[in-house]
Amino acid sequence: MATTAKRAEFWAAVVAEAQAGDASHATVAAKHGVTEATLKYHFYKARKPAAKTKRGAQVSIELGPSLRVRFAEGCDPAYVAALIAKLR
Numbered sequence: 001m002a003t004t005a006k007r008a009e010f011w012a013a014v015v016a017e018a019q020a021g022d023a024s025h026a027t028v029a030a031k032h033g034v035t036e037a038t039l040k041y042h043f044y045k046a047r048k049p050a051a052k053t054k055r056g057a058q059v060s061i062e063l064g065p066s067l068r069v070r071f072a073e074g075c076d077p078a079y080v081a082a083l084i085a086k087l088r
Contacts, residue, residue, distance in 0.1 A: 011042045018043050
């Protein structure tokens with residue numbers, strides 16, 4: 001397993017433990033050998049939506065020569081269907 005994947009799994013587990021609220025952030029950080037500031041960084045990073053600087057996969061639908069609608073991958077299919085129905 002790649003080191004990055006290991007780090008992601010590690011932080012996901014530590015953040016989940018911190019979110020459970022059974023122990024303080026300081027206690028969870030000390031248990032895993034990290035600083036409380038670093039834990040808080042990953043805690044809040046996990047709560048934010050995906051970073052806007054990274055472009056995720058998109059689905060593009062062309063409804064004519066001058067109309068193209070793009071949706072982020074994972075967008076609610078019911079929303080997409082309703083919007084396309086209204087635009088037609």
